[in-house]
Amino acid sequence: MNSRTAERSGHSPHDDRGFSLVELLVTMVVILAVLATVTQIFIRSDKVYRQQRSQLDRRASTAATLDMIVRLLRQAQTIATDPDGNGLLDSVALTADWNPRDGDTTDPYENIRFSAANGALVKLEPTDAAPVAFADGIMSLNFAYFNPAGGAVLNPLVATQAQLAFVTVTVRATAVEGRPGPVLSSSASIRRLE
Numbered sequence: 001m002n003s004r005t006a007e008r009s010g011h012s013p014h015d016d017r018g019f020s021l022v023e024l025l026v027t028m029v030v031i032l033a034v035l036a037t038v039t040q041i042f043i044r045s046d047k048v049y050r051q052q053r054s055q056l057d058r059r060a061s062t063a064a065t066l067d068m069i070v071r072l073l074r075q076a077q078t079i080a081t082d083p084d085g086n087g088l089l090d091s092v093a094l095t096a097d098w099n100p101r102d103g104d105t106t107d108p109y110e111n112i113r114f115s116a117a118n119g120a121l122v123k124l125e126p127t128d129a130a131p132v133a134f135a136d137g138i139m140s141l142n143f144a145y146f147n148p149a150g151g152a153v154l155n156p157l158v159a160t161q162a163q164l165a166f167v168t169v170t171v172r173a174t175a176v177e178g179r180p181g182p183v184l185s186s187s188a189s190i191r192r193l194e
Contacts, residue, residue, distance in 0.1 A: 051177050058137050059182045062173040065121050065135045066184050069114060069169050072096070073188040079164060081145060081156040083113045089143040089156060091115035096191075116141045119174050139181060142170040164190045 019027075069092070073079070076094040083093035093113040097105050105111045106126070113124045115131070121138040122131040145156040146166040153159050167188055173181030 051179075054176045055179065055182075058173050058176045059184075061135060061137050062171050062182050062184050065138055066169060066171045066186050069141075069171075070186045070188045072109065072112070073167055073169070074191065076191060078161060079167070079190060080113075081143065081159060081164075084115060087157065089145075090141050092141075092143055114141065121171075137174050137176075137181065138171060139174045140172045142172075144168040144170075161190075166190060 072094050073092070075096045075098045077097065078095040080093035081089060082091070084091045091114060093111075095105050095111050097103065097110060099107045099110050108125065111126055114134075115122055115124075116138050117131065118133075119137065119139060120133040121135040121141070123134045124131045143156075144167065145153040145159065145164050146168070147153050147163055148165040150166075153163060156164070167190060168185055169188070170183065170185040172183045175181050
């Protein structure tokens with residue numbers, strides 16, 4: 001086919017050669033830029049997901065800790081408001097015959113003390129040689145006691161069981177990835193044995 005015939009048919013003799021090297025390089029640069037952007041978005045999304053997952057896990061652990069303490073407070077027959085004797089309302093000792101109800105308080109969780117130490121909730125039972133880590137990620141516990149009229153007990157460190165009607169428990173979790181941990185509170189009625 002000569003050049004006159006190619007011109008008449010509308011085809012150039014150079015149309016059959018494909019992409020030039022410059023066109024291929026430009027296309028590859030554009031594809032690499034898109035891939036880099038997508039990779040950055042994926043990395044950021046994964047980081048945010050891991051942070052949120054850690055926060056949710058810590059909140060769930062804190063909520064479970066709070067729920068367990070409140071449940072045991074509701075069952076307690078006696079409550080010691082300052083079992084460690086430090087003058088703060090940051091620990092509690094509970095005694096109750098419920099696991100099973102058999103007339104003694106020697107079964108697990110029937111004579112137990114809770115406090116926070118070294119970023120964990122620790123428990124101490126008569127059968128434990130030393131405090132045992134029970135739940136991790138707990139920075140502090142706080143207890144507020146109320147009388148049957150609904151007023152705050154003025155000196156819970158020396159209050160009798162009859163002077164206590166309600167208790168509010170506040171659990172503060174440790175920080176997660178630089179963000180403050182959750183703080184959860186709940187209240188329980190104290191069992192009356194009158």
